[in-house]
Amino acid sequence: MLNKSNDLNEKQPSKNDQTGVIGAQQFRQFLRNRNTPLLIGLLIYIAIIALIEPAFLSAYNIRNVMLQVSVAGIITIGMTLMIIAGQIDLSVGFLVGLTACIMAALLKAGVPEIIVAFSGLFICISSQMVTGLVVARLKLEPFIVTLGMMAIYRGIALLLTRGAEIPLDRKFEFLGRSRFFEIPTPVFIFIGLMILFAFILSNTVFGKQLFAVGENNEAAYLAGINVSKFKIKVYALHGLLAGIAALILMSRIGVGSPNMASGLELETIAAAVVGGAALAGGRGSIFGSFLGVVFLGIISNSMNIIGVSTFWQYIMLGAVVIGAVIIGGLNKDK
Amino acid sequence: MTSNNKILELQNIVKHFGGAKALDGVSFDLYSGEVHTICGENGAGKSTLIKVLSGAHTPDSGKIFIDGNLVNDLTPNEMLKAGIATIYQENTLFLHLSVYENIFVGRELTSKYGRLDKSAMIAEAKNIITSLGADIDVMDTVSTLGGAKMKIVEIARAVGRKARVLVMDEPSSSFGNHEVDLLFDVMHRLRKSGAGIIFISHHLDEVYAISDRVTVIRDGQNISSNAVGEISNKQLIQDMVGRNVEQVYHHTPCVKDHVVLELKNASGYGFNEANLYLKKGEIVGIAGLVGAGRSELINSIFGKYPLASGQLSLYGKSVSINTPETGMKNGLCLITEDRKIDGLFLGQSCNDNIYVPLLTKQKNLLVKSQVQKNLSNHYVDQLSIKISSIEQPVSGLSGGNQQKIILAKWMATNPSIFLFDEPTRGIDVGAKEDVYLELQKLIESDKSILIVSSEITELMGLCDRVYVMKAGTIVNELVDEEITEHNILESAL
Numbered sequence: 001m002l003n004k005s006n007d008l009n010e011k012q013p014s015k016n017d018q019t020g021v022i023g024a025q026q027f028r029q030f031l032r033n034r035n036t037p038l039l040i041g042l043l044i045y046i047a048i049i050a051l052i053e054p055a056f057l058s059a060y061n062i063r064n065v066m067l068q069v070s071v072a073g074i075i076t077i078g079m080t081l082m083i084i085a086g087q088i089d090l091s092v093g094f095l096v097g098l099t100a101c102i103m104a105a106l107l108k109a110g111v112p113e114i115i116v117a118f119s120g121l122f123i124c125i126s127s128q129m130v131t132g133l134v135v136a137r138l139k140l141e142p143f144i145v146t147l148g149m150m151a152i153y154r155g156i157a158l159l160l161t162r163g164a165e166i167p168l169d170r171k172f173e174f175l176g177r178s179r180f181f182e183i184p185t186p187v188f189i190f191i192g193l194m195i196l197f198a199f200i201l202s203n204t205v206f207g208k209q210l211f212a213v214g215e216n217n218e219a220a221y222l223a224g225i226n227v228s229k230f231k232i233k234v235y236a237l238h239g240l241l242a243g244i245a246a247l248i249l250m251s252r253i254g255v256g257s258p259n260m261a262s263g264l265e266l267e268t269i270a271a272a273v274v275g276g277a278a279l280a281g282g283r284g285s286i287f288g289s290f291l292g293v294v295f296l297g298i299i300s301n302s303m304n305i306i307g308v309s310t311f312w313q314y315i316m317l318g319a320v321v322i323g324a325v326i327i328g329g330l331n332k333d334k
Numbered sequence: 335m336t337s338n339n340k341i342l343e344l345q346n347i348v349k350h351f352g353g354a355k356a357l358d359g360v361s362f363d364l365y366s367g368e369v370h371t372i373c374g375e376n377g378a379g380k381s382t383l384i385k386v387l388s389g390a391h392t393p394d395s396g397k398i399f400i401d402g403n404l405v406n407d408l409t410p411n412e413m414l415k416a417g418i419a420t421i422y423q424e425n426t427l428f429l430h431l432s433v434y435e436n437i438f439v440g441r442e443l444t445s446k447y448g449r450l451d452k453s454a455m456i457a458e459a460k461n462i463i464t465s466l467g468a469d470i471d472v473m474d475t476v477s478t479l480g481g482a483k484m485k486i487v488e489i490a491r492a493v494g495r496k497a498r499v500l501v502m503d504e505p506s507s508s509f510g511n512h513e514v515d516l517l518f519d520v521m522h523r524l525r526k527s528g529a530g531i532i533f534i535s536h537h538l539d540e541v542y543a544i545s546d547r548v549t550v551i552r553d554g555q556n557i558s559s560n561a562v563g564e565i566s567n568k569q570l571i572q573d574m575v576g577r578n579v580e581q582v583y584h585h586t587p588c589v590k591d592h593v594v595l596e597l598k599n600a601s602g603y604g605f606n607e608a609n610l611y612l613k614k615g616e617i618v619g620i621a622g623l624v625g626a627g628r629s630e631l632i633n634s635i636f637g638k639y640p641l642a643s644g645q646l647s648l649y650g651k652s653v654s655i656n657t658p659e660t661g662m663k664n665g666l667c668l669i670t671e672d673r674k675i676d677g678l679f680l681g682q683s684c685n686d687n688i689y690v691p692l693l694t695k696q697k698n699l700l701v702k703s704q705v706q707k708n709l710s711n712h713y714v715d716q717l718s719i720k721i722s723s724i725e726q727p728v729s730g731l732s733g734g735n736q737q738k739i740i741l742a743k744w745m746a747t748n749p750s751i752f753l754f755d756e757p758t759r760g761i762d763v764g765a766k767e768d769v770y771l772e773l774q775k776l777i778e779s780d781k782s783i784l785i786v787s788s789e790i791t792e793l794m795g796l797c798d799r800v801y802v803m804k805a806g807t808i809v810n811e812l813v814d815e816e817i818t819e820h821n822i823l824e825s826a827l
Binding site: 203207209212215216218220221224225226282283 | 657662675676686690698700743
C-alpha cells in the first residue's frame with residue numbers, strides 16, 4: 001500500500017511545486033508558528049536587559065539562570081505532558097517536598113545513596129499512578145483530586161519532619177553540585193530530558209496518542225486507545241520527572257524540607273501555558289514549554305540583576321503569563 | 335400564504351476571506367408568510383450568507399433592506415433589533431436551565447427592585463409555546479427534551495424576541511422522521527402568523543415538503559430561484575452540483591454466501607433480543623426512528639457498550655467484544671453519528687487524524703513521519719478529499735471532507751466490516767455521492783457494511799437488506815423490492 005502511495009505522490013507535481021520556494025515557505029511557516037512570538041518577545045527582553053546591565057549576558061550569569069530553571073524545567077516537561085493530555089497537577093510541588101524529606105530521612109538513617117535515589121523515584125511514580133488511577137477510573141476532575149493530594153502530601157511531610165528541615169550533612173552532592181566542562185550537571189539533565197521528550201512527542205506512538213487523548217477523549221477511545229490506561233501512563237511519567245527533579249533539588253539545596261518546592265506546581269503550569277499549552281488539552285509543545293520556563297526564570301534573574309524589588313517581579317511574571325495567553329489567542333484566530 | 339409584503343432583501347452581497355470569494359454578488363429576498371429555502375453544496379456560501387444575515391460577517395459590498403429600509407449598521411445587535419433571528423445547526427440552549435429560563439435568557443422580566451418575575455415569565459413562555467402549537471412543559475429542564483423540542487425552544491426564544499425573520503440552518507439534521515413533523519407544524523404556524531423563514535437543509539424531501547420558494551447558490555453566486563412546484567428534484571440537484579447527476583446512489587449487489595457477522599438474541603444498552611446477520615459483500619441497513627436503539631446496537635457491536643446477553647459471532651466464531659480496542663482487533667470499525675463529538679480531533683491536522691487508529695495497531699513505538707505522510711496523501715487522493723495540504727487542521731474542512739477524513743482513518747486500518755452510523759449526515763450532495771461510490775468499492779473488495787440511517791431514500795438506494803427497529807427491538811426485515819419508504823415507515827412507527 002505504501003509503495004502505491006509513493007507512486008501517487010509522484011503523480012502530483014502540484015503538491016511538490018509548492019515546496020519549491022523553500023525559503024519563503026519556511027519563513028511563512030516560522031511566522032505562523034505558535035512559538036515565534038514568544039521567541040521574539042524573549043529575545044527583545046534579553047536585549048533590553050543586556051543594554052541596561054551587560055553583566056546579564058556573562059557566562060557566569062547564563063549558567064546561573066540555567067541552573068535555577070533546571071528543576072522547574074524538568075517538572076515543566078511532565079506538566080506539559082499532563083496538560084496536553086487534558087490533565088493538570090496541583091500536587092507536584094508538595095510531592096517533591098515530601099519525597100525530598102523521605103529521602104533525607106533515609107540518608108540520615110544510613111541507607112546507601114543509590115537505594116535512596118531509587119526509592120525517591122519510586123515514591124513519585126507510584127503516588128502519581130495512584131492519582132492517575134483515581135482520576136481515570138473514577139472519571140474525576142484532576143483539578144480537585146490533585147488539590148486533595150497536595151494537602152495530603154503536605155500533611156505527611158509535616159508529620160514526618162515536624163515542620164523542620166532535615167539536613168543531608170554533605171551526602172548526596174553529586175547530582176546537584178557537580179559540573180562537567182564548567183556546566184552544572186542539572187543543566188545537562190534538564191536539556192537532555194527536554195530533547196528526549198521533544199523527540200518522544202513528535203515521533204512516537206505515545207506522543208501521537210497524547211495529543212489524540214487530550215484533544216478528544218471519546219474519539220480516542222473509539223479509535224482503540226485504552227484511554228484510562230494511557231492516562232495512568234502519563235501520570236507515571238510525570239511522577240518519574242518529578243522524582244528526578246526532587247533528587248536534584250534536594251542535592252542542590254542540601255536539605256529535605258516540606259515546603260522546599262511549594263509554588264512549583266503553579267510556576268510550571270504557567271511556564272507550559274506561556275509556551276502555548278492549552279488547559280483544555282490537545283495543544284502544547286516541549287520547545288514552547290522550554291521557552292516558557294526560561295522566560296520566567298530570566299525575568300526573576302534579570303530583575304535581581306538590575307535591582308528591581310521582588311514585589312515587582314511578581315507583577316512582571318503575572319503580566320508575562322497573561323500577555324502570552326493573549327498573544328497566543330490572537331495567533332489562534334488567524 | 336405568501337403575502338406581497340417583502341420583509342427582507344439582499345442585493346449583490348459580496349464577501350471575501352483573504353483571496354477566496356465566499357459570496358460573489360448574491361441577491362435574495364423574503365416575503366412575509368413565506369418559507370424560502372437556500373440550497374447549495376457545502377462551501378457554496380450558505381454559511382457565509384447566514385452569517386451576513388446574523389451580522390456576524392460584514393459584507394464587503396452589497397445592500398440589505400429590511401421592510402424596504404436600507405440597513406446601514408450590519409452588526410449582530412442591529413440585526414437582532416431588526417427582527418432577524420438565526421437558529422444554528424448546533425443548539426445554543428442552556429441544557430441545565432428550564433424551558434422558560436431559556437426563552438427569557440438575556441431579557442429576564444423583573445418586578446420591583448430588580449427581582450425576577452418568574453410567574454410573568456412562565457406565563458409568557460406558556461403563551462409562546464402554545465402559539466407555536468407545541469406540547470412542551472415550560473418548567474422542564476431542556477436537557478430532558480428531544481432534539482425537535484429543543485429546536486422548538488430555540489424558535490420560541492426567537493419569537494419571544496419578536497423575530498420576524500427566522501433563519502434556520504439545518505434544523506432537522508439530527509431528527510428522525512417523526513420529529514421533523516413536529517418542527518414542520520411549528521414552521522407552518524409561524525408562517526401563518528406572518529413571519530418569514532429562511533430554511534437550509536440537505537434533505538431535499540424536507541425542502542419540497544415545507545418550502546414556498548427554493549434558491550440555489552453555488553460558488554457564491556445565485557444559480558436559480560423557483561417556486562417549489564416549478565423545479566424538479568433532478569433539476570435542483572443539478573443546479574446544486576453544477577453537473578448532470580443521473581443517479582446519486584450507486585449500488586451493484588456483491589453479496590457472497592458467507593456470513594461474516596451474526597447476532598443471536600443479543601440484548602444490551604438500548605436494545606433487546608436482537609437477531610441479525612451480515613454476509614460478505616453485503617450492505618445491510620438498520621432503519622427506525624431516533625431513539626429506537628439503532629445507534630446503541632451498532633455501538634455495542636463495535637464494543638463501546640458491552641452486550642448484556644446473547645451472542646456475537648464473527649466468521650462463525652463466537653467472540654466477546656467489550657472495548658473498541660477489541661472491536662478493532664476483530665476487524666471492525668465504526669464511523670460515528672456525530673463526527674465533531676466523537677469522530678474527529680478537531681484541532682489537529684488531517685495527517686494526524688488519519689493516523690490515530692493505526693497507533694494502537696502498530697507494534698513499532700516510533701512513527702515515521704514520511705510513512706505517515708505517504709499514507710495520508712494516498713487516502714486524500716483516493717477519496718478526493720479537497721484540502722490544500724495534509725497539515726491543514728480538520729476543523730476548517732467542510733462536512734463532506736471531514737467525513738472522508740474519518741473514512742480514510744478507518745480504511746487505513748483495513749477492517750473487514752464497516753459499521754456506519756448516519757454516514758452522510760450534514761454533507762452535501764456531491765460528497766454524498768463520493769461516499770456512496772466508496773461504499774460500492776468496499777463491497778466490491780469483499781468488505782461488509784452495516785448502515786444506520788434516518789434517510790430512508792439512502793437505505794433504499796444502497797442496501798441489499800434492511801432491518802427495521804422500533805423501541806429497542808428489530809421488528810422487521812426487508813429484502814430487495816420490499817425496501818420501500820412505505821414498508822419501512824409502517825414497521826418503524
